[in-house]
Amino acid sequence: MAELVPLFVAVPLCLAFFSLITSKVFKRSSDILTFMSTLFLLLLSLKFIGTSTIDYLVGNWPWPLGIQLHIDKFSVILLLIIQVIGFLAAFYALSYMERYTAKPKFYALFLLMIAGMNGVVITGDLFNLFVFLEIASIASYALVGFGVESEELEASFKYLILGCVASAMILLGIAIVYADTGSLNMADISMFIRTYGVPKSLLFVYALFIMGFGLKAAMVPFHAWLPDAHPSAPAPISAMLSGVLIKALGIYAIARLFFGVFGVNSMIGNTMLVLGVLSMVVGVFLALGQYDIKRQLAYHSISQMGYVMVGLSIGALAKSPEVAVLGMAGGIYHAINHATFKTCLFLCSGAIEYGTGTRDMRKLGGLFKKMPFTSLATAVSALSISGVPPFNGFWSKLIIIIALFQAKLYAVAGITILVSFVTLLSFIKLQRYTIYGALPENLKKVKEVPFSMALTLIILAVLCLALGLGYPYISDFLKDTSTGLRELLTYKI
Amino acid sequence: MLVYYLCLVFFMIGIYCLIAKKNIVRKIIGLVIIEYATNLFFILVGYRHNGIAPIILPNMKGDISGFAAKAVDPLPQALVLTSIVIGFGTLCLMVALAIRLNEKYRTFDTTEINRLKG
Amino acid sequence: MSKEKKKNEGMTLITKTITNSLVSVIAMFGAYIALYGHLTPGGGFAGGVIIACSFILLTLTHSKNISLKIFPDLAASLLDNIGALGFAVIGLLGFTAGAFFYNFIAKDEPFGLLSSGTILFSNIAIMLKVMAGVFAVFVGLSIWSRIVSDTDKEE
Numbered sequence: 001m002a003e004l005v006p007l008f009v010a011v012p013l014c015l016a017f018f019s020l021i022t023s024k025v026f027k028r029s030s031d032i033l034t035f036m037s038t039l040f041l042l043l044l045s046l047k048f049i050g051t052s053t054i055d056y057l058v059g060n061w062p063w064p065l066g067i068q069l070h071i072d073k074f075s076v077i078l079l080l081i082i083q084v085i086g087f088l089a090a091f092y093a094l095s096y097m098e099r100y101t102a103k104p105k106f107y108a109l110f111l112l113m114i115a116g117m118n119g120v121v122i123t124g125d126l127f128n129l130f131v132f133l134e135i136a137s138i139a140s141y142a143l144v145g146f147g148v149e150s151e152e153l154e155a156s157f158k159y160l161i162l163g164c165v166a167s168a169m170i171l172l173g174i175a176i177v178y179a180d181t182g183s184l185n186m187a188d189i190s191m192f193i194r195t196y197g198v199p200k201s202l203l204f205v206y207a208l209f210i211m212g213f214g215l216k217a218a219m220v221p222f223h224a225w226l227p228d229a230h231p232s233a234p235a236p237i238s239a240m241l242s243g244v245l246i247k248a249l250g251i252y253a254i255a256r257l258f259f260g261v262f263g264v265n266s267m268i269g270n271t272m273l274v275l276g277v278l279s280m281v282v283g284v285f286l287a288l289g290q291y292d293i294k295r296q297l298a299y300h301s302i303s304q305m306g307y308v309m310v311g312l313s314i315g316a317l318a319k320s321p322e323v324a325v326l327g328m329a330g331g332i333y334h335a336i337n338h339a340t341f342k343t344c345l346f347l348c349s350g351a352i353e354y355g356t357g358t359r360d361m362r363k364l365g366g367l368f369k370k371m372p373f374t375s376l377a378t379a380v381s382a383l384s385i386s387g388v389p390p391f392n393g394f395w396s397k398l399i400i401i402i403a404l405f406q407a408k409l410y411a412v413a414g415i416t417i418l419v420s421f422v423t424l425l426s427f428i429k430l431q432r433y434t435i436y437g438a439l440p441e442n443l444k445k446v447k448e449v450p451f452s453m454a455l456t457l458i459i460l461a462v463l464c465l466a467l468g469l470g471y472p473y474i475s476d477f478l479k480d481t482s483t484g485l486r487e488l489l490t491y492k493i
Numbered sequence: 494m495l496v497y498y499l500c501l502v503f504f505m506i507g508i509y510c511l512i513a514k515k516n517i518v519r520k521i522i523g524l525v526i527i528e529y530a531t532n533l534f535f536i537l538v539g540y541r542h543n544g545i546a547p548i549i550l551p552n553m554k555g556d557i558s559g560f561a562a563k564a565v566d567p568l569p570q571a572l573v574l575t576s577i578v579i580g581f582g583t584l585c586l587m588v589a590l591a592i593r594l595n596e597k598y599r600t601f602d603t604t605e606i607n608r609l610k611g
Numbered sequence: 612m613s614k615e616k617k618k619n620e621g622m623t624l625i626t627k628t629i630t631n632s633l634v635s636v637i638a639m640f641g642a643y644i645a646l647y648g649h650l651t652p653g654g655g656f657a658g659g660v661i662i663a664c665s666f667i668l669l670t671l672t673h674s675k676n677i678s679l680k681i682f683p684d685l686a687a688s689l690l691d692n693i694g695a696l697g698f699a700v701i702g703l704l705g706f707t708a709g710a711f712f713y714n715f716i717a718k719d720e721p722f723g724l725l726s727s728g729t730i731l732f733s734n735i736a737i738m739l740k741v742m743a744g745v746f747a748v749f750v751g752l753s754i755w756s757r758i759v760s761d762t763d764k765e766e
Binding site: 127131134138141142145148149150151153154155156157158160161164165167168171172174175178179184227228232 | 504508511517520524527528531534535538568569572575576579582583586587590591593594597598606607608609
């Protein structure tokens with residue numbers, strides 16, 4: 001079982017380059033290879049669901065010297081999210097990317113991005129995390145500007161500059177950690193800090209890591225790239241960026257490093273709480289005035305990531321362990337839910353753009369009669385993100401609010417409820433402008449989207465409902481995950 | 494110790510260049526300076542005063558622990574090699590984007606490349 | 612008329628003569644740095660960049676067409692992918708002997724060419740990839756030769 005772990009990185013990497021060779025001979029081969037590779041990775045990740053912690057040493061080098069791959073329950077949840085959303089986005093892109101040129105290069109970059117994200121999630125070594133973070137980030141910079149119009153190039157350039165500064169800060173942090181502790185292995189650093197205490201210069205490293213990974217996770221002072229990059233990307237890439245990349249590169253790295261390696265205290269907990277609350281409030285209030293569908297969804301991504309960060313910060317601030325575990329379980333559950341409903345919303349907006357040719361809400365209306373599947377999926381996911389029962393957004397927001405009340409953070413709980421209400425307002429606006437209302441004259445001839453896109457939307461809408469109704473079955477798994485996440489990393493020989 | 498602070502000053506110069514200049518090519522140079530500063534800091538972490546190069550010559554094969562006490566740390570050198578390659582790849586992407594942006598907007602001035610607002 | 616134009620493009624005669632004899636020496640030096648990467652400083656990336664520099668020197672002194680005749684862009688694209696695939700396959704072949712990226716080739720006596728096992732083949736794969744990649748980037752960037760620079764503001 002442990003020998004299958006490096007395949008998560010090796011298979012997409014090999015197939016990305018192999019599909020570039022075969023697509024020069026046979027045009028459709030890149031579609032088939034991407035579909036098979038994402039399906040294989042999905043089935044492989046389903047095999048890891050019930051396992052205990054796996055440690056794999058690459059190249060059989062002894063423990064602190066080589067690269068170690070470390071999988072525990074939190075990694076398994078993120079691997080599942082990456083593989084499921086990756087498979088659905090690749091399936092959606094089979095019809096959507098026909099409108100762009102150079103489809104084989106799109107699939108090669110897509111597989112490289114999945115390889116990078118998988119690598120971030122399974123690694124147990126700090127510099128290896130940095131290398132895979134860079135692979136995923138550079139692939140996403142190129143994918144954001146894939147349709148080379150002027151607005152997309154501007155968005156890609158802005159994202160590139162900010163992302164490179166963040167990566168340089170992360171590398172500086174890794175250099176200072178190596179200078180202090182003499183090792184790059186996460187478990188080794190954790191054991192060093194436990195025996196010798198926290199060195200003084202590690203506080204600077206905390207700041208650097210929060211700046212660097214916070215930019216990748218689109219927390220509020222560092223969010224400026226997201227409202228330009230996510231609308232300009234092609235729809236399956238917007239879904240991957242918003243649904244998976246900001247979680248795997250940002251939230252996962254912050255959670256793993258601060259809970260598992262460095263150890264949380266109230267200072268880090270308060271920082272995460274402030275960042276989360278700022279992201280929630282700023283994201284949702286800036287989203288109210290947008291008329292571009294995808295730009296509104298991008299601002300809502302910032303807001304929902306604030307929810308996840310608030311959930312994780314309860315794990316650092318709460319006095320009693322049950323409240324901490326409940327808060328973190330709520331945060332992780334909200335990350336899973338956000339992956340499903342935000343992906344569905346972005347793919348629906350891509351379908352609307354494919355069918356009608358515009359993304360401006362003021363020019364749309366009454367699509368309920370002409371595009372039934374798209375309208376149904378939009379309605380279901382809009383209700384999910386607003387927190388309407390029985391869809392999945394309601395349950396995760398409820399758990400976070402209950403944990404906030406139990407941790408005696410009443411003001412933050414009030415802000416959370418207010419933000420949820422404003423989210424509902426802006427999604428009522430989205431639905432009224434796009435789905436309901438009168439059909440304008442120039443849109444009388446729109447048709448439903450092709451089969452692969454419609455099937456993906458229906459699968460995601462069903463997943464939204466199933467994750468909401470299925471909470472009693474996964475609640476124990478989530479609580480075990482948060483309990484495991486709160487422990488510091490060790491290595492048992 | 495002074496050397497590490499000077500590396501951070503170098504990093505600050507790169508950030509100043511990235512923020513204060515309006516031309517795209519000068520911003521790219523600022524970003525390259527930031528990456529140079531980070532790589533330089535990482536290499537200097539592995540320095541040992543009066544150390545020898547971490548290469549085992551044929552006449553040192555008997556005394557490995559003495560060699561390890563005298564040699565400069567080779568791990569940051571390998572990591573910085575990887576980091577330089579990553580920086581080079583990003584630089585290629587940046588320059589290609591700058592050329593395409595100039596083709597679309599007809600200028601290298603970032604105050605005029607601002608169609609995405611709000 | 613066109614034959615005179617072809618003889619006059621590129622740099623002067625002195626540069627062209629020296630480049631013609633120097634390009635192969637530079638490429639050989641780059642191959643040496645890549646192959647002995649496990650003993651001396653350098654390795655695959657540095658060797659690949661030096662060989663790509665020899666092609667770039669050819670492009671600068673003559674013209675893009677001549678260097679594309681020697682190393683066409685289709686060959687660059689294929690070599691790029693074959694290099695990356697080679698590196699990944701070396702990693703996967705380590706599974707036959709124990710673990711991912713295990714050094715499974717028998718090692719010869721120290722300080723020889725074959726003394727490092729799979730590192731030699733990894734260096735060769737990376738050298739091919741970087742050589743093809745850097746040259747392809749240079750050729751790709753030189754397609755846009757019409758850059759408008761009259762709006763460049765002095766800061």
